Amino acid sequence: MSGEETPTQQQQPEQEKQPDEPPPSAPEAPQESGASPAAAAEEEKPLPCRALVLTGYGGYDKIKLQVKTLSPPQLKPGEVLLRVKACGLNFAELLGKQGLYELLPAPPVTLGMEGCGVIEACGEDVKDRKVGDRVIALDRSGMWQEVVVVPANRTFPMPEEMSFEEGAALPINYLTAYMMLFEMANLRPGKSVLIHMAAGGVGIAVTQLCKTVPDVTVFGTASASKHETISQGGVTHPIDYRTKDYVEEIRKISPKGVNIVLDPLGGSDTQKGFNLLKPLGQLIVFGAANCVTGQKKNLLAMAKTWYNQLSLSTMKLMQANKAVCGFHLGYIQDEELFGSSMMKLLELYKQGKIKPRIDSCYHFEEVAEAMKRMHERQNIGKVILLPEAKKEEEKPKSNPEPVENVEKNEDAPAQQKEEVTEEVKAEEN
Amino acid sequence: MSGEETPTQQQQPEQEKQPDEPPPSAPEAPQESGASPAAAAEEEKPLPCRALVLTGYGGYDKIKLQVKTLSPPQLKPGEVLLRVKACGLNFAELLGKQGLYELLPAPPVTLGMEGCGVIEACGEDVKDRKVGDRVIALDRSGMWQEVVVVPANRTFPMPEEMSFEEGAALPINYLTAYMMLFEMANLRPGKSVLIHMAAGGVGIAVTQLCKTVPDVTVFGTASASKHETISQGGVTHPIDYRTKDYVEEIRKISPKGVNIVLDPLGGSDTQKGFNLLKPLGQLIVFGAANCVTGQKKNLLAMAKTWYNQLSLSTMKLMQANKAVCGFHLGYIQDEELFGSSMMKLLELYKQGKIKPRIDSCYHFEEVAEAMKRMHERQNIGKVILLPEAKKEEEKPKSNPEPVENVEKNEDAPAQQKEEVTEEVKAEEN
Numbered sequence: 001m002s003g004e005e006t007p008t009q010q011q012q013p014e015q016e017k018q019p020d021e022p023p024p025s026a027p028e029a030p031q032e033s034g035a036s037p038a039a040a041a042e043e044e045k046p047l048p049c050r051a052l053v054l055t056g057y058g059g060y061d062k063i064k065l066q067v068k069t070l071s072p073p074q075l076k077p078g079e080v081l082l083r084v085k086a087c088g089l090n091f092a093e094l095l096g097k098q099g100l101y102e103l104l105p106a107p108p109v110t111l112g113m114e115g116c117g118v119i120e121a122c123g124e125d126v127k128d129r130k131v132g133d134r135v136i137a138l139d140r141s142g143m144w145q146e147v148v149v150v151p152a153n154r155t156f157p158m159p160e161e162m163s164f165e166e167g168a169a170l171p172i173n174y175l176t177a178y179m180m181l182f183e184m185a186n187l188r189p190g191k192s193v194l195i196h197m198a199a200g201g202v203g204i205a206v207t208q209l210c211k212t213v214p215d216v217t218v219f220g221t222a223s224a225s226k227h228e229t230i231s232q233g234g235v236t237h238p239i240d241y242r243t244k245d246y247v248e249e250i251r252k253i254s255p256k257g258v259n260i261v262l263d264p265l266g267g268s269d270t271q272k273g274f275n276l277l278k279p280l281g282q283l284i285v286f287g288a289a290n291c292v293t294g295q296k297k298n299l300l301a302m303a304k305t306w307y308n309q310l311s312l313s314t315m316k317l318m319q320a321n322k323a324v325c326g327f328h329l330g331y332i333q334d335e336e337l338f339g340s341s342m343m344k345l346l347e348l349y350k351q352g353k354i355k356p357r358i359d360s361c362y363h364f365e366e367v368a369e370a371m372k373r374m375h376e377r378q379n380i381g382k383v384i385l386l387p388e389a390k391k392e393e394e395k396p397k398s399n400p401e402p403v404e405n406v407e408k409n410e411d412a413p414a415q416q417k418e419e420v421t422e423e424v425k426a427e428e429n
Numbered sequence: 430m431s432g433e434e435t436p437t438q439q440q441q442p443e444q445e446k447q448p449d450e451p452p453p454s455a456p457e458a459p460q461e462s463g464a465s466p467a468a469a470a471e472e473e474k475p476l477p478c479r480a481l482v483l484t485g486y487g488g489y490d491k492i493k494l495q496v497k498t499l500s501p502p503q504l505k506p507g508e509v510l511l512r513v514k515a516c517g518l519n520f521a522e523l524l525g526k527q528g529l530y531e532l533l534p535a536p537p538v539t540l541g542m543e544g545c546g547v548i549e550a551c552g553e554d555v556k557d558r559k560v561g562d563r564v565i566a567l568d569r570s571g572m573w574q575e576v577v578v579v580p581a582n583r584t585f586p587m588p589e590e591m592s593f594e595e596g597a598a599l600p601i602n603y604l605t606a607y608m609m610l611f612e613m614a615n616l617r618p619g620k621s622v623l624i625h626m627a628a629g630g631v632g633i634a635v636t637q638l639c640k641t642v643p644d645v646t647v648f649g650t651a652s653a654s655k656h657e658t659i660s661q662g663g664v665t666h667p668i669d670y671r672t673k674d675y676v677e678e679i680r681k682i683s684p685k686g687v688n689i690v691l692d693p694l695g696g697s698d699t700q701k702g703f704n705l706l707k708p709l710g711q712l713i714v715f716g717a718a719n720c721v722t723g724q725k726k727n728l729l730a731m732a733k734t735w736y737n738q739l740s741l742s743t744m745k746l747m748q749a750n751k752a753v754c755g756f757h758l759g760y761i762q763d764e765e766l767f768g769s770s771m772m773k774l775l776e777l778y779k780q781g782k783i784k785p786r787i788d789s790c791y792h793f794e795e796v797a798e799a800m801k802r803m804h805e806r807q808n809i810g811k812v813i814l815l816p817e818a819k820k821e822e823e824k825p826k827s828n829p830e831p832v833e834n835v836e837k838n839e840d841a842p843a844q845q846k847e848e849v850t851e852e853v854k855a856e857e858n
Contacts, residue, residue: 183709184752186615256763270743279761280612282752285743312741314699314714317755323613323711324753326746332708334685 047072050387051145052367054107057099060368063111073149075123080152082137086168086361087115087144089370089383090201091264091289092330097371103330104141112144112385113330116158116167126152134158136167138338140330144364146387153335156342159350169201169356169382174345175338176286176329177205180262183341184325185282191259192217194250194276196269197289198235199226199380201356206262207234208354219258221246229380233357247272257281265289274312279321286327357381363390476501479816480574481796483536486528489797492540502578504552509581511566515597515790516544516573518799518812519630520693520718521759526800532759533570541573541814542759545587545596555581563587565596567767569759573793575816582764585771588779595778598630598785598811603774604767605715605758606634609691612770613754614711620688621646623679623705625698626718627664628655628809630785635691636663637783648687650675658809662786676701686710694718703741708750715756786810792819 050067075081093111095101104111116136119129129135135155142148158167181187187210195206198220210216211234220235227238239249250258259281261273266288273283312324332338348354359379362370363386370383479496504510522540524530533540545565548558558564564584571577587596610616616639624635627649639645640663649664656667668678679687688710690702695717702712741753761767777783788808791799792815799812 179709183615184711184750186612266743279763279766280608280756282613282754284752285747288744312753314695314753314755315717317753318714318757319755319760321613321756321760322754323713324741324743324746325711325751326743326748327709327750328747331748331750334708337708 045072046070047147049146050364050389051110052112052364052385053110054097054104056107057097060097060371062097062107063367063371065364065367070147075121075149077124078126078152079123079149080119080126080129080135080155081121082115082117082135082148082150082155083120084115084117084137084143084146084148084387085164086117087112087385087387088168088172088201089374089385090114090172091287091374092172094371094375095288110142110145112142113140114138114168114171115143115148116164119155120147122152128152129155129157134162134164134167136171136342138171144367144385144387153339156339156346159346162349165358165361165384166356168384169358170345170349171342172329173201173205173382174209174354174356175341176202176327177209178341178345179329179332179337180284180286180325180327181206181209181260183337184284184327185260187213187216187260189214189216192219192254192278193260193262194219194221194246194258194273195235195262196221196241196265197377198222198230198238200264200374200377201379201382202262202264202286203230204233204357204381205354209348210234212348212353217254217258219246219250219253223377226380247276250276260284262286274320274322274324277320277322280323282323282325284325284327359383361386363388365390474501475499476576478575479793479818480539481541481793481814482539483526483533485536486526489526489800491526491536492796492800494793494796499576504550504578506553507555507581508552508578509548509555509558509564509584510550511544511546511564511577511579511584512549513544513546513566513572513575513577513816514593515546516541516814516816517597517599517601517630518803518814519543519601520716520803521601523800523804524717539571539574541571542569543567543597543600544572544577545593548584549576551581557581558584558586563591563593563596565600565771567600573796573814573816582768585768585775588775591778594787594790594813595785597813598787599774599778600771601758602630602634602785602811603638603783604770605631605756606638607770607774608758608761608766609713609715609756610635610638610689612766613713613756614689616642616645616689618643618645621648621683621707622689622691623648623650623687623702624664624691625650625670625694626806627651627659627667629693629803629806630808630811631691631693631715632659633662633786633810634783638777639663641777641782646683646687648675648679648682652806655809676705679705689713691715703749703751703753706749706751709752711752711754713754713756788812790815792817794819 047070048067049070050065053064053066054062055064056062073081090113092101092104092113096104096111114137116134119131119133119135121131122129129152135157137143137148137150137155139148139150139154181193187193193206193210193216195203195218197203198207199222203220203222207218207220207230210218217236218234219237219239220230221239221241222230223242224240227240230238237253239246257276257278259278261276261281261283263270263273263283263285264287266285270283270285277283317324345354357380359381360370360373361384367385370385373379374383476499477496478499479494482493482495483491484493485491502510519542521530521533521542525533525540543566545563548560548562548564550560551558558581564586566572566577566579566584568579568583610622616622622635622639622645624632624647626632627636628651632649632651636647636649636659639647646665647663648666648668649659650668650670651659652671653669656669659667666682668675686705686707688707690705690710690712692699692702692712692714693716695714699712699714706712746753774783786809788810789799789802790813796814799814802808803812
């Protein structure tokens with residue numbers, strides 16, 4: 001299904017939705033706009049907003065950089081307005097671009113699930129955040145834009161020493177790693193862990209968190225060129241999955257197998273992971289990267305991945321004394337769990353026990369290159385997107401494509417005319 | 430399949446097997462029988478041995494009490510000879526009697542997976558056990574007899590203050606509970622646990638172990654008459670599964686569900702347990718009690734249980750953020766895991782934090798009554814079997830059935846003629 005013909009009403013970015021439904025408790029009078037006097041001032045000025053919008057499923061050309069001039073949003077109680085300084089790129093966006101990430105609303109939709117920046121305004125009832133706070137923010141989508149409205153309880157104050165890039169790199173990867181290792185599995189001293197794509201964002205987070213527990217052995221698959229880096233990061237046994245059978249390599253080192261297998265691949269690798277488990281071991285499937293091959297949806301790869309997807313009866317599990325778990329951060333809605341886990345992670349950061357590794361930073365204009373780098377598994381650590389416009393001399397040499405018109409939301413009378421000034425160059429291969 | 434026609438060679442009790450294969454390193458000369466000088470003395474005397482033997486699949490009449498006079502076994506290196514003082518009855522023997530426990534060798538086979546008693550002789554290489562030691566012992570079968578040969582590493586010294594009944598009640602139930610809660614699941618302060626058959630042996634062990642962790646909520650199903658006892662034992666919310674829908678009852682108290690569900694039932698209860706899990710929760714299936722209805726194999730109950738057996742793809746698990754685990758102590762062969770878990774349990778016993786609750790003790794003659802009590806879920810805690818002969822005045826009034834002949838093992842020339850002096854009364858209903 002292509003979403004390009006979908007009406008835009010329900011896929012407008014957050015800012016554009018705000019004027020549709022002015023909350024009854026938050027009229028325009030400045031004295032009532034709550035926690036922050038600055039919020040009133042902000043409301044006077046129109047907000048320019050660069051956003052990365054998925055306009056349909058397919059290659060990189062489906063992601064457009066749209067620069068709009070929006071009327072200032074009216075915040076609902078409990079919301080904050082954030083000026084985004086850096087965003088994280090995740091595998092979910094690679095899947096989403098191909099129409100394979102079901103939690104993403106249909107296009108057109110602004111992408112992005114994590115970012116960080118500075119609070120510019122607070123809605124009513126927001127007591128524990130204030131204008132000027134540097135915060136990390138999480139949402140299902142819409143984070144890849146210059147200004148964004150998010151619920152205050154999905155923002156987390158950044159430690160002083162943390163850079164915006166680090167802040168944007170932390171939430172999705174480290175929450176995933178933390179919840180898998182310590183909430184779902186039972187990582188304790190002396191145990192062993194296998195992590196695939198050990199040089200990726202989650203891989204590095206898993207490795208660092210494993211190092212917070214004494215005497216944990218980490219097996220990590222990655223291409224040979226990354227081995228030195230991941231070894232230094234804490235991977236006990238790096239394995240080159242491109243030239244060697246990782247199952248055999250692990251069995252050579254640990255004939256009984258491993259205690260915890262973290263599987264972002266799906267398909268036949270899930271079965272291999274299950275077989276590698278020691279008794280009482282846990283396999284946690286948290287992705288289906290094997291689905292993604294080329295730039296567009298690959299039906300053969302999907303069919304193969306789904307066909308090979310592990311399905312087990314409880315009788316089989318009893319005989320094996322094994323656990324099969326599924327993890328997907330996007331489906332977790334327990335705010336308390338998010339809050340307590342983020343608190344622990346920020347504490348570990350302050351103690352110097354974890355530190356996001358930034359692979360590279362790309363301006364919004366370069367989103368295709370950023371995604372390509374991740375897609376081709378060239379990154380070691382996190383790929384970051386920066387909303388700030390690239391300086392003229394840094395810009396890619398190729399000519400920008402023709403300007404695209406964006407549908408105007410007719411229900412939003414206060415909204416300024418949107419103008420697309422630039423869009424990303426398609427780099428599909 | 431009925432095993433009644435199966436040749437006896439491979440189903441002989443442990444003692445009868447010994448003479449078949451004298452270990453090359455343990456000749457008969459007393460000076461070479463190793464760790465214990467008493468071993469030599471023991472070898473001189475014939476050993477009378479009362480044993481409970483499953484002679485075929487079906488009702489209680491298939492379990493015969495056979496009293497044999499055996500030649501003393503020659504211990505292999507690493508083995509000990511144990512005079513059994515008390516044995517534990519487990520659900521596995523109810524399943525085994527019906528031919529539903531695949532780890533049990535085909536009949537005729539001496540039943541029993543746990544017991545405790547006093548060491549009467551030690552084989553070569555046994556350094557850390559000596560004659561006179563009071564030990565708990567575990568084996569796949571064969572523990573329901575007066576004297577038994579077991580590997581020394583499957584024996585565990587009993588604390589002084591522990592009775593033989595407690596010792597026999599501990600291993601299977603508490604190892605099951607301990608490994609499920611602390612090795613497979615991740616029980617921590619503030620979590621909640623659902624245990625079915627909360628008044629049974631595993632149920633009480635689970636409850637006591639949950640109490641060793643602060644602020645754990647225990648939901649336990651049991652019939653109403655047992656609620657007072659299990660409440661006193663630590664079940665926070667006893668639920669009468671016979672008159673109420675336990676799912677509804679739990680949702681009333683905890684709308685979000687529970688963190689850990691321990692399921693010994695199988696069938697449709699497994700699906701209910703899965704649905705009751707909170708995100709990141711763990712369902713551990715460790716039995717299929719729903720298979721067992723009457724005294725004999727019930728094909729309809731089995732088919733229903735199997736048909737309703739949960740089978741999930743990893744995709745479904747990811748969307749649910751849940752874990753499905755199987756646990757079966759019988760399939761675990763990791764001696765180190767047994768050893769370390771038993772050490773921890775014995776330490777908890779010494780600290781007064783766990784204490785097996787003995788429901789009732791039956792002499793071997795009364796095995797049918799003992800099994801019936803468990804089958805009908807009348808017990809609160811562990812049902813114990815005592816090898817010691819019941820005193821004449823205590824004996825059941827009904828006449829014993831005719832004496833049954835037991836096959837003689839022709840490969841065992843040193844073996845004394847076996848004589849069956851008594852057998853259990855069938856109490857099938």
